[in-house]
Amino acid sequence: MALDIAPKRLPVPEQSAEERIKNFNDVVIGYSIEEAVAESARCLQCKNAPCIKGCPVSIDIPGFLKAIKEKDLEKSWDIISQYTNLPAVCGRVCPQEKQCEGVCTVGRIKGYEPVSIGKMERFIADWKAEHGSKVAPKVPEQTKGNVAVVGSGPSSLTVAGDLAKMGYKVTVYEALHAAGGVLMYGIPEFRLPKAIVRREIDNIKALGVKIETNVAVGRSVTIEELQSHFDAVYIATGAGTPHFMGVPGTSLNGVYSASEYLTRINLMHGYEFPKYDTPTKESEKVVVVGGGNVAMDAARSALRLGAKSVQVVYRRSLEELPARIEEYHHAVEEGVIFNWLTNPVEYVGSETGNIVGVKCIRMELGEPDASGRRRPQEIKGSEFTIEADTIIEAIGQGPNKVLLSAFQELKLNKKGYIDADPETGQADPEWVFAGGDIVTGAATVILAMGAGKKAAEAIDKYITEKKAAGK
Known part of the structure; x- marks a missing residue:
């Protein structure tokens, strides 16, 4: 054709x-x-x-x-x-x-x-x-109701902007000192400049959305206060608690979760040292464990911070790599080395407690597991060691427990995430809605935004019907 x-x-x-x-x-x-x-x-x-x-x-x-x-x-x-x-x-x-x-x-x-x-x-x-023209957006009268949004990542910003356009007064609560969630602290500057994120947030503020930082809901603001002051609450606090493999040597100096490593760089301006006095560890030989976008971000950031060697260890093959192919190609072009079908079994330390290497084992792919990908299996006797002074684990994250532990009435699923309707985001109790990674587990920015758009419509319907019924 x-x-x-x-x-x-x-x-x-x-x-x-x-x-x-x-x-x-x-x-x-x-x-x-x-x-x-x-x-x-x-x-x-x-x-x-x-x-x-x-x-x-x-x-x-x-x-x-x-x-x-x-x-x-x-x-x-x-x-x-x-x-x-x-x-x-x-x-x-x-x-x-x-x-x-x-x-x-x-x-x-x-x-x-x-x-x-x-x-x-x-x-x-x-x-x-x-x-483009700099005409300020027309902000509808915010008379339809009051909505609180917990967290300020992509799902939160989406629901806040959409509700403001519908005529709601929206207040966003962010625990950290800068709004944006994973957009600010998780994704590196070279892939998503922070000025771009701030610009998008300013556009949402221009719709009348109020954003309060340094507010930990469940601590400085109680759940009871939210329920008494707002018609509905949307929770999108993400999945920011890092997972670790738990192999021997995890507690050695120089072993990081990718979330900590990237937060030090992004939110604390570690990449601008000495302009900002928040340096990251100076590394020469870095090993990143994992194959997702976060692993690519950590590996490419380590190169930019001066590491002479950066290797990614991934237990499956290129065919199963979950990272975006564009990010993988960029990493290869920049000099990142990939060790396929390889998995850590032990982190090796010095007498002073510092990481000096990672003992790995070769893997082979067996039958598909629950994810649909072929399950990696160890090849006995194939162990080898990679020298390293920094290990970054990028193997996934779980829900943040601060809010969830303070909100005992909130129904959770077996994995500890909020149990919410996938189409509306409505949770239990009914005045609570939720979306993004705190519901689905770690996923993409656009899927979190999609959840926010659905939830905005559902929240509008919920509040409108509730007021019509005189409740």
Whole structure:
């Protein structure tokens, strides 16, 4: 099938690998207007629009691309901003290859690549910030009710922005000193600049949303206070408690969870030492355990902090790697070494208690496990040791217990996450709604946002019906 469009997507300008490992600046430079117009012309404007169905927040992708093609960038922004409160974030960190781009009609034609939808979303959001009209958004009268949002990550920001647009007075409570949740402390600057996150948050504040930082709900604000002051509460505190493998030597100096390592860099400006007096450990030989996006973030951050050798240890093969393929390719280009089918069995320490190496064992893949991936099995007698002065475990995270332990009435599931309706986010008690990683376990930014959008509609329905009934 021959089409009158370019078969390959337009390459997106990036910093070279040699240049970018020396800084924490955005790796991807992004499209120019001319490049964006050319890439948008590759969209077929399908009537069934599978890309919309593949987007967790149902953005009108053909619509905003058509407007770019016609060089009506204000219209493109108007379209995209109806569906997402965080377009510059989504355009940078969403796994588009598994969602909108993964079902793009163009990409399903032999010899053709899908439209670069994610980079186009990023383009229009960045263009709006730099060149678009600066008209303040119209804020509806906030008279429909009061809603509290606990946490300030992507799910929280989405529900807060959507409810504000509906006419609700929304207060967001964040335990840390900066709003943004995982967007601020979990994702490195080179993949998601913090100025971008702050810009998106400022846009949500402009809708009338109030954000209070340094407030630990369950401690400085009680659950009883929330129930008495608000018509509904949305909880999206994420999954920030790190998991550890528990192998011998975990307590040695130099063994970190990826969440601690990345938080030291992101939230405490460790990458700007000595400008900020919050340095991370100076490392020469780093081993990262895990194969997800967080593992890629930790490995690539360690390189930028001066490590001479960074190796990833993953117990499965490249075929099962859960990280985005783009992040993997960037890591390889930057010099990260991957040890496939390998798993740690012991961390080796010196007499002074510092990590000096990791003892590993080779693995082979057996039958599929509950995740659908082939289960890794140890190969007896295949042990070997990798020298290391820093170990970073990136093997997943669990729910934060501060709020959950203070809220005994809140129903949890067997895994310790909030038991909430997957379609509405409503939990038990009924005035509580929840979404994002605190419900699903660690997942993606865009899935958390999708949960926030569904919950906003459900909260509006709940409060409206409750008031109509005179309750």
